[in-house]
Amino acid sequence: MNFRDLEYLIALDQHGHFGKAAQECHVSQPTLSGQFKKLEQELGVLLLDRKAKGVVLSEAGKAILERAKRITAELNQIHEIGRFHQNPRAGSLRIGVIPTVGPYLLPHCLKNLRKGFPEMKYYFHEMKTNEIIHALHERRIDLGLLALSVHEERLEEKVIYKESFYLAVPKGHQGGKALPVNEKWLLNEQLLLLEEGHCLRDQALKLCQDRRMSEMTNFRASSIETLRAMIEIGEGVTPVPELIALAWMQQAAEIDLLPFSTPVPQREIGLIYAKHSIRRELFNELADIIATSVATLIKKTSKRSITLPVY
Amino acid sequence: MNFRDLEYLIALDQHGHFGKAAQECHVSQPTLSGQFKKLEQELGVLLLDRKAKGVVLSEAGKAILERAKRITAELNQIHEIGRFHQNPRAGSLRIGVIPTVGPYLLPHCLKNLRKGFPEMKYYFHEMKTNEIIHALHERRIDLGLLALSVHEERLEEKVIYKESFYLAVPKGHQGGKALPVNEKWLLNEQLLLLEEGHCLRDQALKLCQDRRMSEMTNFRASSIETLRAMIEIGEGVTPVPELIALAWMQQAAEIDLLPFSTPVPQREIGLIYAKHSIRRELFNELADIIATSVATLIKKTSKRSITLPVY
DNA sequence: TAAAAATACTCCATAGGTATTTTAT
DNA sequence: ATAAAATACCTATGGAGTATTTTTA
Numbered sequence: 001m002n003f004r005d006l007e008y009l010i011a012l013d014q015h016g017h018f019g020k021a022a023q024e025c026h027v028s029q030p031t032l033s034g035q036f037k038k039l040e041q042e043l044g045v046l047l048l049d050r051k052a053k054g055v056v057l058s059e060a061g062k063a064i065l066e067r068a069k070r071i072t073a074e075l076n077q078i079h080e081i082g083r084f085h086q087n088p089r090a091g092s093l094r095i096g097v098i099p100t101v102g103p104y105l106l107p108h109c110l111k112n113l114r115k116g117f118p119e120m121k122y123y124f125h126e127m128k129t130n131e132i133i134h135a136l137h138e139r140r141i142d143l144g145l146l147a148l149s150v151h152e153e154r155l156e157e158k159v160i161y162k163e164s165f166y167l168a169v170p171k172g173h174q175g176g177k178a179l180p181v182n183e184k185w186l187l188n189e190q191l192l193l194l195e196e197g198h199c200l201r202d203q204a205l206k207l208c209q210d211r212r213m214s215e216m217t218n219f220r221a222s223s224i225e226t227l228r229a230m231i232e233i234g235e236g237v238t239p240v241p242e243l244i245a246l247a248w249m250q251q252a253a254e255i256d257l258l259p260f261s262t263p264v265p266q267r268e269i270g271l272i273y274a275k276h277s278i279r280r281e282l283f284n285e286l287a288d289i290i291a292t293s294v295a296t297l298i299k300k301t302s303k304r305s306i307t308l309p310v311y
Numbered sequence: 312m313n314f315r316d317l318e319y320l321i322a323l324d325q326h327g328h329f330g331k332a333a334q335e336c337h338v339s340q341p342t343l344s345g346q347f348k349k350l351e352q353e354l355g356v357l358l359l360d361r362k363a364k365g366v367v368l369s370e371a372g373k374a375i376l377e378r379a380k381r382i383t384a385e386l387n388q389i390h391e392i393g394r395f396h397q398n399p400r401a402g403s404l405r406i407g408v409i410p411t412v413g414p415y416l417l418p419h420c421l422k423n424l425r426k427g428f429p430e431m432k433y434y435f436h437e438m439k440t441n442e443i444i445h446a447l448h449e450r451r452i453d454l455g456l457l458a459l460s461v462h463e464e465r466l467e468e469k470v471i472y473k474e475s476f477y478l479a480v481p482k483g484h485q486g487g488k489a490l491p492v493n494e495k496w497l498l499n500e501q502l503l504l505l506e507e508g509h510c511l512r513d514q515a516l517k518l519c520q521d522r523r524m525s526e527m528t529n530f531r532a533s534s535i536e537t538l539r540a541m542i543e544i545g546e547g548v549t550p551v552p553e554l555i556a557l558a559w560m561q562q563a564a565e566i567d568l569l570p571f572s573t574p575v576p577q578r579e580i581g582l583i584y585a586k587h588s589i590r591r592e593l594f595n596e597l598a599d600i601i602a603t604s605v606a607t608l609i610k611k612t613s614k615r616s617i618t619l620p621v622y
Numbered sequence: 623t624a625a626a627a628a629t630a631c632t633c634c635a636t637a638g639g640t641a642t643t644t645t646a647t
Numbered sequence: 648a649t650a651a652a653a654t655a656c657c658t659a660t661g662g663a664g665t666a667t668t669t670t671t672a
Binding site: 017018019023029030033050053054055 | 625626627628629630
Binding site for chain 2: 001002003042044045059063064067068070071074075077078080083084085086097153166187224243
């Protein structure tokens with residue numbers, strides 16, 4: 001058996017079709033058929049149920065598929081270690097970023113990241129928190145950029161910055177009410193939230209419940225942009241973290257961003273990665289670059305409400 | 312790269328010597344040299360520090376070694392899955408057994424195990440509890456047979472039987488004291504224990520401390536046999552689990568085994584194995600065979616003090 | 623009768639062998 | 648001077664190709 005055979009198995013599982021799997025693996029269909037048959041003979045068990053239309057993994061095939069994926073992931077790591085030792089500042093980084101951070105943070109960091117690591121290739125994937133954790137465990141990504149803490153046994157966390165929440169309301173919605181936004185202020189406000197799965201939903205829900213405010217039950221936004229649109233047309237209010245607030249202040253003329261009363265709700269944004277990763281130091285440098293970028297962004301917009309962590 | 316190259320790396324790490332590593336891998340020294348050089352070129356990094364006397368893994372080598380071991384373990388599993396699907400009752404089982412169970416339990420089970428699974432190959436390894444857990448995580452063994460519970464996240468436990476403790480004392484040591492052994496009985500007794508690392512040591516220590524008795528500080532037995540010898544020459548007493556007690560009753564004329572007062576101290580012996588193992592059912596059958604063997608053993612010696620668990 | 627997988631065969635890249643040289647104490 | 652690793656060169660297994668046949672909805 002060789003590594004290639006395991007890739008064939010993975011491709012067959014994905015496509016359920018010898019021809020397509022062969023294409024994906026860049027070999028001819030007979031090659032894949034032949035090699036796969038040899039694999040089955042070597043293992044002494046049929047790995048596929050050959051159906052009329054395509055093929056499906058047998059029970060043994062599924063059990064072996066799992067291991068094959070793990071082996072492939074470990075093999076990728078080995079190659080990455082090779083590249084790393086040739087040049088620790090080069091190689092590639094696959095980064096999972098939550099949707100409520102990515103679009104608001106990355107544009108301000110990318111130039112600095114490129115300057116910091118000119119030979120590094122960055123691959124950003126927008127994922128929800130649980131997807132990031134899962135992908136990290138399966139070594140499909142190297143880094144997660146999300147709201148901490150996730151309390152995962154085998155992952156290491158590194159805080160980059162803290163951001164305060166602001167209450168996003170329709171323009172002029174404040175009326176005569178005094179700032180900052182306190183519990184009384186929130187009475188009778190319609191609370192709009194993201195749909196399940198977004199960590200921002202949980203964070204917002206918690207901070208509003210702390211202030212005895214409950215969710216608008218008949219609506220859940222599937223994206224931040226939907227949420228913004230709903231607020232702009234006056235359907236309700238929602239708490240948003242600072243970087244989103246900054247973006248909205250500049251883009252959305254129809255939304256006001258109001259500060260909360262103390263204790264000002266905050267969330268911590270940071271990195272997670274496999275414990276004892278060989279690229280630990282690299283990740284920490286990367287965190288510093290992001291922290292600096294955020295600090296610059298805040299300074300530029302003449303605000304100082306983001307608190308950078310003390311190292 | 313292929314699987315063989317990873318075996319070469321593992322062998323080179325073990326032997327620190329190309330010639331010996333080549334022998335272990337059943338290839339010639341030049342073959343190993345050549346293949347290994349190619350591997351280093353493929354990865355673009357030296358994996359060995361070539362010293363005058365032999366070789367040592369470089370930092371990159373060590374990092375890759377870890378992954379190589381995991382890959383090898385996964386690969387072994389794949390082959391085992393193949394064998395399993397050919398014949399679920401055949402194949403091989405690598406079993407780690409604690410020293411205070413192995414010699415007293417296995418001789419009574421082996422015949423039944425062979426009868427239950429005539430085509431199975433058994434490899435028993437005497438290991439301490441933490442070694443078993445470690446080896447299971449690294450997939451170097453399939454099963455652990457030890458005192459439960461170990462509370463490991465990724466391992467599954469299956470109780471086989473409970474055994475009571477007896478107090479082993481020098482022949483006639485009881486004197487005029489009444490049975491069963493209670494707290495008062497134990498006053499001024501010299502307590503002998505195994506050395507650190509044996510789970511029996513911890514179990515005995517705990518039950519004696521519950522009875523306000525403390526250890527003899529200037530001695531620790533490195534094996535159960537040493538412990539028995541020490542008791543036979545009148546150096547002290549120790550609690551032993553039932554199967555050891557039974558063995559000693561028959562073998563050691565110079566030791567008395569006395570029952571404890573209620574609550575009679577007990578320990579649970581059982582299996583641990585990787586969660587969701589494909590051989591779960593097999594393992595459970597195996598547990599049943601051991602349970603039956605123990606029950607028969609107890610019945611034969613006309614004792615009924617071992618409580619079999621209710622399934 | 624079409625689409626998909628299996629078979630037949632050919633080719634060559636490479637893992638592995640033996641013989642030998644180089645290197646380092 | 649000796650032990651160990653590297654190099655040179657040869658062999659043969661097997662992975663991958665093209666052309667073709669078999670299978671089955």
